[in-house]
Amino acid sequence: MTSTVSTGKKSYFLPYIRHKLISSKTLIIVVCIFNIIAFGALCLMDISYAVYRAFDLYDASFIFISACGFSATAGVISAMIMLACVAVTPTVVSRCNTNRDKADMYLSLPLTSKQRFFGDLITGIVINIAPMVILYIISQVVFLAAQPLVVADSIIVDEFTSTLWLMPLVVLAVGVVTELAIYIIAVFVNSAAGKFSTSVLYSFVVCIAIMLFAYVCGYGFLTGIKGIDFDFSIIFTVITKVPPFGIFFEAIIYLLESISEERVYTIFKAFSPEAVIVYVITGAAFLISAYLMTKKRKAENIGKSFAVGGVYYFVLLLTVCSAEIFTFILASISSYSTDFVIIIAVGLFISAVIFFFMELQARRGFAKFYGWILRFVGITVCAGAIAGFLIYCPVSLDTAYIPKSDETVYVSMRVEGLPIVNGTITAKDKEDMEKVIELHHLIAKSPDTSDGNEISFFYETKTGYKSFSYKIDRQSSKDITPDSISGKTAMLISDFLSNDSLITVDITGLLLNENSPQYVKSYERSDLEYISREYKSYIEKGISDKAVIGYSLITATDEKTNTDFSCYLSCCLPLFEEASIFEDKEKFETGLYCFCIRYGDEYYYPDKKIISSEEYKAVRNSVLNIGDCKVELQCITEQYGDTMYFCCDSSQYEKLKEIVAD
Amino acid sequence: MIKCENVTKKFDSFTALDNFSLEIEKGSAYGLIGANGAGKSTLLRILAGVYVQDSGRITVDGEPVYERVDTKKKIYYVSDETQQYHNMTLKEMKNFVKLFYDNFNEESFNRLVGVLNLPLNKKLAAFSKGMRRQAAVICAISAGTEYLLLDEVFDGLDPTMRLVVRKMLVDAMADTGLTVVMSSHNLGEIEGFCDRVGLLFNGSLVFNREIDTLKGSVHKVQAAFAREVTRDDFKDIEIMNIKKQGSVYNIIVKGDEAKIKQRAEELGAMLCDIVPLSLEEVFIYELEVLGYDFDGIDR
Numbered sequence: 001m002t003s004t005v006s007t008g009k010k011s012y013f014l015p016y017i018r019h020k021l022i023s024s025k026t027l028i029i030v031v032c033i034f035n036i037i038a039f040g041a042l043c044l045m046d047i048s049y050a051v052y053r054a055f056d057l058y059d060a061s062f063i064f065i066s067a068c069g070f071s072a073t074a075g076v077i078s079a080m081i082m083l084a085c086v087a088v089t090p091t092v093v094s095r096c097n098t099n100r101d102k103a104d105m106y107l108s109l110p111l112t113s114k115q116r117f118f119g120d121l122i123t124g125i126v127i128n129i130a131p132m133v134i135l136y137i138i139s140q141v142v143f144l145a146a147q148p149l150v151v152a153d154s155i156i157v158d159e160f161t162s163t164l165w166l167m168p169l170v171v172l173a174v175g176v177v178t179e180l181a182i183y184i185i186a187v188f189v190n191s192a193a194g195k196f197s198t199s200v201l202y203s204f205v206v207c208i209a210i211m212l213f214a215y216v217c218g219y220g221f222l223t224g225i226k227g228i229d230f231d232f233s234i235i236f237t238v239i240t241k242v243p244p245f246g247i248f249f250e251a252i253i254y255l256l257e258s259i260s261e262e263r264v265y266t267i268f269k270a271f272s273p274e275a276v277i278v279y280v281i282t283g284a285a286f287l288i289s290a291y292l293m294t295k296k297r298k299a300e301n302i303g304k305s306f307a308v309g310g311v312y313y314f315v316l317l318l319t320v321c322s323a324e325i326f327t328f329i330l331a332s333i334s335s336y337s338t339d340f341v342i343i344i345a346v347g348l349f350i351s352a353v354i355f356f357f358m359e360l361q362a363r364r365g366f367a368k369f370y371g372w373i374l375r376f377v378g379i380t381v382c383a384g385a386i387a388g389f390l391i392y393c394p395v396s397l398d399t400a401y402i403p404k405s406d407e408t409v410y411v412s413m414r415v416e417g418l419p420i421v422n423g424t425i426t427a428k429d430k431e432d433m434e435k436v437i438e439l440h441h442l443i444a445k446s447p448d449t450s451d452g453n454e455i456s457f458f459y460e461t462k463t464g465y466k467s468f469s470y471k472i473d474r475q476s477s478k479d480i481t482p483d484s485i486s487g488k489t490a491m492l493i494s495d496f497l498s499n500d501s502l503i504t505v506d507i508t509g510l511l512l513n514e515n516s517p518q519y520v521k522s523y524e525r526s527d528l529e530y531i532s533r534e535y536k537s538y539i540e541k542g543i544s545d546k547a548v549i550g551y552s553l554i555t556a557t558d559e560k561t562n563t564d565f566s567c568y569l570s571c572c573l574p575l576f577e578e579a580s581i582f583e584d585k586e587k588f589e590t591g592l593y594c595f596c597i598r599y600g601d602e603y604y605y606p607d608k609k610i611i612s613s614e615e616y617k618a619v620r621n622s623v624l625n626i627g628d629c630k631v632e633l634q635c636i637t638e639q640y641g642d643t644m645y646f647c648c649d650s651s652q653y654e655k656l657k658e659i660v661a662d
Numbered sequence: 663m664i665k666c667e668n669v670t671k672k673f674d675s676f677t678a679l680d681n682f683s684l685e686i687e688k689g690s691a692y693g694l695i696g697a698n699g700a701g702k703s704t705l706l707r708i709l710a711g712v713y714v715q716d717s718g719r720i721t722v723d724g725e726p727v728y729e730r731v732d733t734k735k736k737i738y739y740v741s742d743e744t745q746q747y748h749n750m751t752l753k754e755m756k757n758f759v760k761l762f763y764d765n766f767n768e769e770s771f772n773r774l775v776g777v778l779n780l781p782l783n784k785k786l787a788a789f790s791k792g793m794r795r796q797a798a799v800i801c802a803i804s805a806g807t808e809y810l811l812l813d814e815v816f817d818g819l820d821p822t823m824r825l826v827v828r829k830m831l832v833d834a835m836a837d838t839g840l841t842v843v844m845s846s847h848n849l850g851e852i853e854g855f856c857d858r859v860g861l862l863f864n865g866s867l868v869f870n871r872e873i874d875t876l877k878g879s880v881h882k883v884q885a886a887f888a889r890e891v892t893r894d895d896f897k898d899i900e901i902m903n904i905k906k907q908g909s910v911y912n913i914i915v916k917g918d919e920a921k922i923k924q925r926a927e928e929l930g931a932m933l934c935d936i937v938p939l940s941l942e943e944v945f946i947y948e949l950e951v952l953g954y955d956f957d958g959i960d961r
Contacts, residue, residue, distance in 0.1 A: 012731070012761065012762050015761040015762065016761075016762075018761070019758055019761055022754075023749070023750075099746070100743075101741065101743045101744075101745040101746040102746045103712060104707070104710075104712055104739065104741035104743070104746065105741070105746040105747075107710075107711065107712040108710040108711055108712050108734065108737070108738075108739040109734065109762050110731045110732075110734040110735040110762055110763075111731065111734075111762070112729050112731060113729060115731075298713070298714070299707070299712050299713055300673050300713055
């Protein structure tokens with residue numbers, strides 16, 4: 001009797017996934033345990049925070065802080081283990097890529113490599129993502145059940161539940177994206193690996209190396225741009241767009257900010273369009289590469305460190321090159337030749353050690369040692385070329401990197417150098433900003449001098465911050481005249497740069513509250529009345545009906561004595577009070593006020609005492625009546641922890657002390 | 663029918679199969695023999711679709727195997743290792759095989775498990791090597807495929823179990839028309855089970871014959887001559903090996919038995935016995951002809 005095998009078009013794709021899920025039960029259990037711990041900790045923290053927010057339980061804060069601290073620790077440790085599980089999942093699920101016996105078992109099955117690849121991919125995603133989603137749903141059901149237990153105050157309930165609903169959703173979104181990013185990288189590594197140890201080790205190495213490479217390239221690029229001030233926040237802006245941890249890092253920053261500002265939803269800002277685009281592109285690239293490697297890889301290469309050798313060189317380049325590029329960039333900005341030699345020597349030594357261990361792991365021996373040397377030299381040349389490109393190529397971008405007016409929120413220009421040239425211009429209007437940016441372009445093209453004035457530009461753009469610093473000599477400063485840059489702002493800039501006995505007064509006001517955007521404006525000359533008026537107009541416009549916290553900065557130079565001073569107005573609440581805006585607000589009626597008076601280097605601090613707002617107002621009125629801006633009066637309101645300075649005539653200094661002391 | 667045409671497979675600089683050609687009839691039992699590294703396991707893996715050949719063509723019933731689901735449905739491959747099933751119970755292993763082979767015969771599986779008395783719910787890691795082999799063979803037979811590729815399947819089985827497994831395979835062939843291709847170093851099993859045998863050496867097929875014909879074509883002659891004889895005295899007969907122990911010559915020859923006897927008499931043989939060779943002896947003498955230095959090992 002002869003049997004006939006069924007050769008219908010039945011797909012074994014789903015049975016394969018089912019089998020894979022069943023055979024990965026140990027991993028599923030581990031992932032579930034740590035998901036439960038992490039989500040449990042999150043919920044505990046979330047409930048504590050929500051209760052704290054909703055009920056203003058300041059007295060019980062210690063308990064809640066402790067609960068939050070404990071939960072956060074447990075949650076972070078569990079989350080780390082979860083991420084590690086994600087990185088090893090492809091190795092566990094696709095054992096046929098790294099184990100010869102498993103390859104015999106799975107590769108002989110009636111499945112194509114495409115079905116195996118996508119079967120394994122989906123299995124891994126289900127193993128890691130499904131527990132998170134299920135726990136999220138459970139947490140929401142629990143919160144829903146807990147809602148009636150809360151006091152039936154609709155506002156409190158709203159506050160309470162909005163926090164409860166939002167936090168796990170945020171964590172779920174960030175967690176899923178981060179886990180997917182790590183998982184795809186691990187799938188890529190596993191598709192190329194021939195050994196279990198390689199697959200696990202390099203999954204972690206590649207995840208870290210990508211971030212490292214992005215950091216080094218960002219660092220190199222910024223180093224190459226003339227004038228730009230190295231600022232970690234700029235690098236961070238780059239890193240937070242790079243998978244697998246970019247959005248995760250950004251979310252943590254927003255999380256910390258949101259807790260203090262009570263705006264949990266801001267964490268979603270971590271999903272910036274740039275980050276999403278980069279994630280999608282790199283994810284697709286890794287996934288397509290992994291698929292093609294799975295299709296092309298040969299089963300006989302199992303047992304070698306890498307079944308697809310090209311990936312080893314990719315990882316080698318990514319890690320060793322990053323270390324070497326960083327070395328070359330550091331060396332390029334070193335001031336002395338001895339520093340240069342030391343940096344190069346130490347950097348290359350560290351790179352060589354990393355290279356040595358990677359080669360030893362990948363090749364398991366010292367055979368063809370000359371090949372090692374050739375590869376190291378090749379990588380060093382490659383790193384040198386990349387570093388050179390990063391350092392010298394952006395020279396052409398010196399001006400291109402300067403933000404344009406339509407992408408700038410405001411730009412500040414600060415001049416420092418000779419004692420009498422010192423001041424800041426802040427431009428927010430489009431026309432003003434264009435003039436400052438025009439000057440910036442002019443300066444960026446001129447050569448730096450070591451003994452000139454320092455000119456710095458600070459931009460707040462729609463995507464972040466950029467700051468630049470240049471040195472220009474006095475003659476170059478004078479070359480910049482109102483003729484070369486026209487307009488009111490240009491006059492001011494010109495004054496800044498060329499007038500030896502300049503008195504500049506710049507006032508920058510910043511208003512912050514939860515409804516209004518940041519407000520920054522500069523004036524050629526101003527006074528406290530003007531600020532009051534300006535603030536009052538903002539209040540009248542209805543921008544804020546709640547507390548407004550702000551500060552103002554006054555910088556000025558005394559023409560007669562050539563003494564520069566700055567006047568820093570912080571916490572403008574009493575100022576509003578003067579503007580009769582908050583007279584009916586009880587919270588501003590009393591407070592602990594402390595005065596400090598400074599003239600030059602001398603400070604006068606009377607004893608701290610609690611005074612009423614009426615007393616405070618009396619002192620303030622006395623101070624304002626004394627005279628023009630020479631002496632500072634510092635006022636600390638303990639309730640808000642802010643500082644306030646006022647200015648008066650030096651001749652009135654003693655009198656002022658008496659007023660305050662009284 | 664399994665057909666290999668000019669198949670070459672290289673592992674870096676090592677050539678595992680070199681322009682290899684072979685045809686295996688459907689319903690036959692084919693034995694692959696050869697020294698270690700001859701290319702037996704490589705050939706089986708290519709036939710199972712685990713490896714892909716570098717050049718040449720392999721077809722099963724006229725269809726390529728690699729990445730072809732429909733062809734692979736007809737083939738079940740048992741590798742020379744059983745490590746991959748360690749974390750499964752026999753029941754789980756059965757369920758796994760059943761998922762992918764639609765013709766899986768549950769009844770046959772239960773019967774064979776009963777015959778061999780294997781525990782269903784114990785992890786295979788706790789099985790002995792022989793028991794794991796039995797489990798693998800049970801699943802292979804029950805898979806209900808048309809072709810069974812067995813790599814060193816008798817390895818680790820005691821003589822009784824070898825007989826049982828052999829019987830199980832023979833029954834399956836009789837019942838379902840199963841085609842079995844097996845490699846083994848246990849030439850006794852090949853001799854007792856297979857219809858045809860192929861000897862691989864350095865990736866090439868040295869011979870591919872029916873076992874009975876093969877055994878009938880090689881003879882061991884024990885003869886005593888009045889004078890010294892050399893290979894040259896047997897010009898028209900293919901001498902594979904000639905050794906003298908005292909006055910008795912042991913000569914391994916290929917060819918017709920009567921012709922050999924006649925030549926020995928012409929040379930004045932005082933005594934001439936023709937002894938049949940086992941497959942193992944044929945294997946050894948064939949390899950010796952190909953350059954294997956067994957005398958060197960003896961020394």
